[in-house]
Amino acid sequence: MLRRASPAVGIRSEQDQAILVEQFRALRQQVPLMYALMLVDATFLSFASQGTVSAWWSLAMPVVLALLGGLRAAFWLRRRNVAPDPEMIPRYLLGTTIVAVVLSLGFGGWGLVLYVQADLVRRACIALYIFIGAISCCYCLQSLPRAGHIVLVCGAAPVTLCLLFSADWFLRGVGFNIVVVTTVILRMLRASHAGFIEVLTSRADMAAEQRRAQGAEQRAHQLAYHDPLTGLPNRRALAEALDTRMAGGAPLGLLIIDLDRFKSINDVHGHPAGDQLLRDVAARLSAVVGGQGSSYRLGGDEFAVIIDAEGEGARRAAHSIVHAMRKPFAAPDLVHHIGASVGISLYPNDALDRETLMRRADIALYKAKQSGRSRLCAFEPLLDAEIRRRAEIERELREAMASDALVPYYQPIVALASGAVVGYELLARWQRGDGEDIGPEQFIPIAEECGLIDALMLRLLRRACRETRGWEVSISINVSPIQLKDPWFSQKVLAVLTRERFPPQRLTIEITENALIVDAESAQQTIASLKNQGIQLALDDFGTGYSSLKHLQMLPFDRLKIDRSFVTSMERDPQALRLVHAIITLASTLDLPVVAEGIESASTARTLAGLGCAMGQGFHYGHPMPVAQIEALAAAAQPA
Structure with a gap:
């Protein structure tokens, strides 16, 4: 206990410092x-x-002791309202102990001189005065036990020893009584100091626990409101910030930002590279926004910015962000080139509550992504209606697929030389419950986005195989670029053909050039697998994509299909006619038959036949029709 209370040279811990x-x-x-x-x-x-005694001992000595005591009292009084420096406290306590030794020796020695020269009564009085003074000083020094014990021993011990060894039994009794009282008081002081230390220790422990709790609360708040990867505030912080600012009524702009080409960096270079890129993006975004607003990370590669500005200011900020994200991001071993698309919504122009404001910024972002990479788009009311319609179509599309409401229609493909039907292209048709016809240009992109395209295509193929099993001509069906990424796609198609007992040789899979550039390696493997099963392959919309010659050389296509945009403009645009002629000539050189889409007149059909085109399809030969109409036409064409 005494060692712990001692003003040691070094402060060993925060708790010891608190005790000092x-x-x-x-x-x-x-x-x-x-x-x-x-x-x-x-x-x-x-x-x-x-x-x-002489005047020196009765007057001068107490004056000296009083002066010394007064100086020390003044020393402590000057520090009564001063915050102590923890580094200086051990020196103060050591000085107090030394002064206690000096003054107690002086006081005890003076009392001994007075005791020796006094009579019996005066000796008893002197002994009591000295003992009471020593006990009082000891109590005053109970927070510094060592100094208190020194005062008691050095101040009262000389006179007490004289009392114990006195020839007078009365004085001996006084001395013995002083010893007993001193022993009891020392034990009480020890217990009091132990309680003092225990209280201080408990208080220090409570303070430390409170600090730990505050630290834990701060860390929990940091985790709850900040993204651990980038350090930016997170989605929860964004929601609260929007609520607070919108409650104030000041106009603001909300920007939702989505990175372009980030997924490919994650896939190719790994998540550590992707994480570092996200940190760099966060730092650049914060630098671009600066004092105009606040940046947030919503998750994945999506960020948000609150701009303290109206429409034009929000647009300028969005443009700056798009421009900044186009610049390369330098990593230790490589340089990343990405971009960012930004959707903008404004308060109070576009929304009066947080949920609507965020949803409309997301709608604008969706439109920006649709328009291409590194674009910005501000919300417009028409966008909301479009998104709602898309959501409604998606919901009804799922229901229609579950009830097999999507049906295959067939458009004839004819030999231009003879006019005979040599095949049919399978096209999806959907009539909603209210009788409205939804074109494939509307529901096919939605099916691709929500992951329904594979199930949709296989359902239509399965039904078409049943309906056309007895026909002697082939059928063609388009596949989505997404399906070519599926390593099991060819097995799924073959499973349908096997289950429906449909010859693979009568099926033609049509693939667009754009599908080939999404993931050329996966597409090449899937196409090779389809070809090995005996399925025919057609390169659809030829001339509208990229690297056409490379695709013709690399992949085993059985025919080319000229895009209808060239065919429909042939008669009025000489340039289109020359392009069609060049494609037919190229295909002839490669021994590939050509199918022309979009033939709407007999003159166009004659022109194509004259150029060497083998087959064609379009409204001139027939609109897409359900199986019942096809079979009715076939029956009517039979001789009676």
Whole structure:
């Protein structure tokens, strides 16, 4: 206990430092009182010794002791309202202990001189004065036990020893009584100091626990409201910030930002590279936004910015972000080139509540992504109606697929030389419950986005195989670029053909050039697998994509299909006619038959036949028709 309370040279811990500070605070309250008690006690001793000792011992000595005590009392009084420096406290406590030794020796020695020269009664009085003074000083120094014990021992011990060894039994009794009281008081002081230390320790522990709790609360708040990867505020922080700012009524702009080409960086270079790129994006975004607003990370490669500006200011900020994200991001071993698309919604122009504001920024972002990469788009009411319609179509599309409401229609493909039907292209048709016809240009992109395209295509193929199993001509069906990424796609198609007992040789899969550039390696593997099963392959919309010659050389196509945009403009655009002629000539050189789409007149059909085109399809030969109409036409064409 005494070692712990001792003002050691070094402060070992935060708890020891707290104990020293409390010792100092207690001493600066009690030490001046101790010196005042010592002055009173010295005055009584001086008065009691008058006439028995010289003036030096009865007057000069108490004055000296009073001056020394007064100086120390002034020292402590000056520090009564001063915040203690923890580094200086051990020196103050050590100085207090040293002064206690000096003054107690002086006080005890002076009392011994007075005791020796006094009579019996005066000796008893001197002994009591000295003992009471020592006990009082010891109590005042209870927060510094070592100094208190020194005062008690050095101040009262000389006179107490004289009392114990006195020839007078009365004085011996007084001495014995002083020893007993001193022993009891020392035990009480020890217990009091232990309680003092325990209280301080408990208080320090409580303070430390409170600090730990506050630290844990701060960390929990940091995790709850900040993204751990980038350090930016997260979606929850964005929601609360929007609520707060919108409650204030000041106009603002909300920008939702989605990175372009980020997924490919994650896939090719790994998640550590992607994480570092996200940190770099966050830093650049914060630098671009600056004092105009606040940046947030919503998750994945999506960010948000609140701009303290109206429409034009929000547009300028969005443009700056798009421009900044186009610049390369330098990594230790490589340089990343990405971009960003931005959707903008404004308060109060576009929405009056947070949920609507965020949803409309997302709608604008969706439109920006549709328009291409590194674009920005501000919300317009028409966009909301479009998104709602798309959501309604998606919901009804799922229901229609579950009830097999999507049906295959067939458009004839004819030999231009003879006019005979040599095949049919399978096209999806959907009539909603209210009788409205939804064109494939509307529901096919939605099916691709929501992951329904594979199930939709296979359902239509399965039904078409049943309906056309007895026909002697082939059928063609388009596949989505997404399906070519599926390593099991060819097995799925073959499973349908096997289950429906449909010859693979009568099926033609039509693939667009754009589908080939999405993932050329996967597409090449899927096409090779389809070809190995005996399925025919056609390159659809030839001339509208990229690297056409490379595709013809690399992949085993059985025919080419000229896009209808060239065919429909042939008769009025000589350039289109020359392009069609060049495609037919190229295909002839490669021994590939050509199918022309979009033939709407007999003159166009004759022109194509004259150029060497083998087959064609279009409204001139027939609109897409359901199986019943096809079979009715076939029956009517039969000779009676």
